[in-house]
Amino acid sequence: MYRYDQYDQQIVNERVAQYRDQVRRRLSDELAEAEFRPLRLQNGLYMQIHAYMLRIAVPYGLLSSRQLRMFAHIARKYDRDYGHFTTRQNMQFNWLKLEDTPEILADLASVEMHAIQTSGNCIRNITSDEYAGVAADEVADPRPYAEILRQWSTFHPEFAYLPRKFKIAVSGAKEDRAAIAVHDIGLSVIKNAQGEVGIRVLVGGGLGRTPIIGSVICEFLPWRHVMTYIEAIVRVYNQYGRRDNIYKARIKILVKALGIEEFKRQVEAEWVDLKDGLGTLTNEELNRVSSYFTAPAYEKITDVDPDLASYKSENKAFANWLDQNVKPHRHPGYAIVVLSLKKTGAAPGDASAEQMDAAADLADQFSFGELRITHKQNLVLADVKKSDLITLWKIATANGLASPNIGLLSDMISCPGAEFCTLANARSIPLAKMIAARFDNLDFQHDIGEIELNISGCMNACGHNPVGNIGITGVEKKDHGEWFQVSLGGSKGNNSSIGKIIGPSFSFNQVPEVIDRLLQVYLRERIEAERFIDTVRRIGIKPFKEYVYATEIAGGQEEGISVFKPAPYSVPFYSQRF
Numbered sequence: 001m002y003r004y005d006q007y008d009q010q011i012v013n014e015r016v017a018q019y020r021d022q023v024r025r026r027l028s029d030e031l032a033e034a035e036f037r038p039l040r041l042q043n044g045l046y047m048q049i050h051a052y053m054l055r056i057a058v059p060y061g062l063l064s065s066r067q068l069r070m071f072a073h074i075a076r077k078y079d080r081d082y083g084h085f086t087t088r089q090n091m092q093f094n095w096l097k098l099e100d101t102p103e104i105l106a107d108l109a110s111v112e113m114h115a116i117q118t119s120g121n122c123i124r125n126i127t128s129d130e131y132a133g134v135a136a137d138e139v140a141d142p143r144p145y146a147e148i149l150r151q152w153s154t155f156h157p158e159f160a161y162l163p164r165k166f167k168i169a170v171s172g173a174k175e176d177r178a179a180i181a182v183h184d185i186g187l188s189v190i191k192n193a194q195g196e197v198g199i200r201v202l203v204g205g206g207l208g209r210t211p212i213i214g215s216v217i218c219e220f221l222p223w224r225h226v227m228t229y230i231e232a233i234v235r236v237y238n239q240y241g242r243r244d245n246i247y248k249a250r251i252k253i254l255v256k257a258l259g260i261e262e263f264k265r266q267v268e269a270e271w272v273d274l275k276d277g278l279g280t281l282t283n284e285e286l287n288r289v290s291s292y293f294t295a296p297a298y299e300k301i302t303d304v305d306p307d308l309a310s311y312k313s314e315n316k317a318f319a320n321w322l323d324q325n326v327k328p329h330r331h332p333g334y335a336i337v338v339l340s341l342k343k344t345g346a347a348p349g350d351a352s353a354e355q356m357d358a359a360a361d362l363a364d365q366f367s368f369g370e371l372r373i374t375h376k377q378n379l380v381l382a383d384v385k386k387s388d389l390i391t392l393w394k395i396a397t398a399n400g401l402a403s404p405n406i407g408l409l410s411d412m413i414s415c416p417g418a419e420f421c422t423l424a425n426a427r428s429i430p431l432a433k434m435i436a437a438r439f440d441n442l443d444f445q446h447d448i449g450e451i452e453l454n455i456s457g458c459m460n461a462c463g464h465n466p467v468g469n470i471g472i473t474g475v476e477k478k479d480h481g482e483w484f485q486v487s488l489g490g491s492k493g494n495n496s497s498i499g500k501i502i503g504p505s506f507s508f509n510q511v512p513e514v515i516d517r518l519l520q521v522y523l524r525e526r527i528e529a530e531r532f533i534d535t536v537r538r539i540g541i542k543p544f545k546e547y548v549y550a551t552e553i554a555g556g557q558e559e560g561i562s563v564f565k566p567a568p569y570s571v572p573f574y575s576q577r578f
Contacts, residue, residue: 348412
């Protein structure tokens with residue numbers, strides 16, 4: 001993985017010293033809060049409902065075991081013994097004291113980490129495929145490009161005050177696991193018919209209150225031009241993006257207003273003077289950065305382990321874990337293991353200090369000391385020998401990291417919601433826990449199969465609700481409690497789509513029953529092993545809507561909900577089947 005050079009370390013050390021003095025002046029009232037606010041945000045520090053929250057950058061989601069142990073140390077010493085992994089492959093601590101934050105940043109700097117550009121109207125942390133470098137379907141490793149863009153964008157003087165925050169994601173596999181279609185810029189590393197490496201560039205994607213799928217602006221950009229072409233895109237946005245309305249300031253609004261062809265024309269015009277300039281990548285520079293991402297010392301071992309097959313046949317719990325949490329690896333005899341942070345009763349994405357230390361130990365023992373953070377708020381051990389899977393599973397199980405639910409209903413995404421965030425309209429984490437408890441039956445979840453359920457406490461969509469197969473969004477209803485809109489048909493990946501709202505909103509306590517009814521329709525209508533999202537796309541949302549609103553749902557009903565004729569169900573299917 002990438003290691004800081006002298007320039008990286010100097011930048012981070014100097015920022016820590018600068019920030020320490022800013023905090024000193026704030027605590028002594030030399031700086032008013034209004035003056036301090038932009039300074040703390042430049043260092044990823046937010047003021048939330050109960051305490052300060054610090055968001056720490058994890059470039060392209062790649063962590064060393066040493067860095068994860070530092071997270072555990074911070075959780076114990078400065079927080080409430082846990083941290084929260086986010087959908088942008090970052091880490092957040094939610095219960096910090098202002099006076100402690102300079103020491104936290106100093107601790108992070110000691111393990112080559114920081115919180116720079118995790119907030120503010122700048123280019124944020126570059127994200128990528130959590131299986132980069134090891135995925136069986138990989139075309140080219142996206143990590144060198146992500147690292148080059150990280151270096152280019154850090155403290156870029158021209159892009160420090162953009163109209164709004166700016167997010168870039170990079171993928172290098174046949175299957176898009178980096179959600180590039182819903183980023184301001186999405187990059188897919190590809191090869192043409194001649195075997196040459198290039199970049200497919202998407203622009204103008206995003207979530208929030210106006211979710212939009214990005215448009216292709218360049219089908220094949222030679223890799224040497226990736227920095228200059230992106231610079232041209234951001235320059236056009238910086239010049240013409242709206243600054244008069246925060247809700248219309250993202251690049252997606254500009255692209256939509258101009259149309260992709262006109263936006264492309266302006267980018268190409270801006271690119272003329274950049275195309276072959278100093279920002280053009282050379283073979284030497286790409287090779288230099290790529291050298292940090294070489295394959296570890298894999299052993300030459302067989303891809304078939306007879307002990308594994310035998311143990312799987314004898315142990316159903318292990319078999320379930322093997323089927324759901326273990327993914328194909330490009331090197332024979334190895335596997336990718338996903339450590340689930342979605343145990344029933346826990347907040348999605350939360351990990352205790354003890355669990356973080358345990359995961360770091362697993363990385364050291366079984367995966368060359370490296371881990372990855374996924375967009376679904378789990379952890380990955382990317383290089384595990386198949387012969388070690390049984391031992392690893394036993395240790396992970398003992399530490400609450402082996403729930404066999406990756407890709408299933410309980411592997412849901414959730415933002416922190418109104419328990420922490422000042423922007424949220426409703427609580428996300430308690431709702432996620434209630435849903436997980438309602439459907440806490442693995443046989444049932446396996447019968448439902450692959451499904452993505454995403455929850456956000458407001459329209460800002462930090463929980464990726466617009467691209468959830470089932471999306472749940474907290475909406476504002478002043479003085480009327482917590483209410484949620486439900487959408488269907490959202491999806492990330494190669495066939496990304498934005499979900500459609502099914503109708504009027506539901507109270508907090510109604511939501512689990514709404515999900516139950518949606519799943520009933522799916523099980524009635526699906527064809528053989530058809531996925532939930534494929535059934536929704538085939539029959540549309542009307543059958544789901546009709547059954548959900550057919551009869552009153554216990555827990556309170558919004559005034560004005562239409563009442564449809566009851567669908568042909570008598571007993572809730574959950575009690576019938578399990």
